[in-house]
Amino acid sequence: GESVGLHLPTLSVQEGDNSIINCAYSNSASDYFIWYKQESGKGPQFIIDIRSNMDKRQGQRVTVLLNKTVKHLSLQIAATQPGDSAVYFCAEAQGASYDKVIFGPGTSLSVIP
Amino acid sequence: DAGVTQSPTHLIKTRGQQVTLRCSPISGHKSVSWYQQVLGQGPQFIFQYYEKEERGRGNFPDRFSARQFPNYSSELNVNALLLGDSALYLCASSFRLLNEQFFGPGTRLTVL
Numbered sequence: 001g002e003s004v005g006l007h008l009p010t011l012s013v014q015e016g017d018n019s020i021i022n023c024a025y026s027n028s029a030s031d032y033f034i035w036y037k038q039e040s041g042k043g044p045q046f047i048i049d050i051r052s053n054m055d056k057r058q059g060q061r062v063t064v065l066l067n068k069t070v071k072h073l074s075l076q077i078a079a080t081q082p083g084d085s086a087v088y089f090c091a092e093a094q095g096a097s098y099d100k101v102i103f104g105p106g107t108s109l110s111v112i113p
Numbered sequence: 114d115a116g117v118t119q120s121p122t123h124l125i126k127t128r129g130q131q132v133t134l135r136c137s138p139i140s141g142h143k144s145v146s147w148y149q150q151v152l153g154q155g156p157q158f159i160f161q162y163y164e165k166e167e168r169g170r171g172n173f174p175d176r177f178s179a180r181q182f183p184n185y186s187s188e189l190n191v192n193a194l195l196l197g198d199s200a201l202y203l204c205a206s207s208f209r210l211l212n213e214q215f216f217g218p219g220t221r222l223t224v225l
Contacts, residue, residue: 036216041218042218043117043203043205043216043217043218043219044156044203044205044216045216046213046214046215049213089155089156091155100158100161100169100171101146101148101158101214102158103148103155103156103157103158104155105154105155106154106155
């Protein structure tokens with residue numbers, strides 16, 4: 001069936017470096033994507049979203065890139081900090097009213113001080 | 114402002130029992146969604162409710178049911194519990210269907 005998945009299950013980066021987390025999706029009809037951060041013992045936290053009529057969106061220290069041709073999403077975190085250590089999920093909103101959110105398996109980001 | 118709250122935080126049940134989990138959305142939010150997160154995996158969508166009506170359902174058996182009350186709080190019920198139902202159950206609220214979702218801390222259910 002259709003699904004959202006990630007290329008790398010774990011990622012270790014040095015503090016201050018930039019991080020890139022990748023995600024592949026298989027439903028070419030999807031047009032709304034979200035990145036979430038989940039820290040241990042907490043629920044997922046919204047980071048940034050993007051709709052298919054855009055290929056790039058920037059937030060505070062984060063940038064999401066969307067490549068619809070190859071059905072690929074990425075999350076870039078600039079100047080990664082220890083507080084960025086968490087599991088990151090990409091998610092795809094499906095349904096006529098985006099009433100169903102499908103999460104990928106997650107990438108664990110570990111920041112080395 | 115209070116975020117999404119869920120109760121209880123932890124729950125232990127035995128196979129065959131029934132469980133009810135509760136969620137209170139952020140004040141003013143009219144949409145509530147439920148997710149199941151098995152350890153080491155991403156959350157799996159169970160239900161979404163908006164204005165007290167079911168608007169979406171994931172691939173879960175009929176043992177799972179939910180409802181939303183006039184004050185927009187919600188309950189998730191699971192009947193005839195199986196060992197595989199052990200998971201973190203997350204509730205998320207949003208103002209409207211297409212809005213950013215805010216997640217609660219979850220209820221950790223263990224089925225023995």
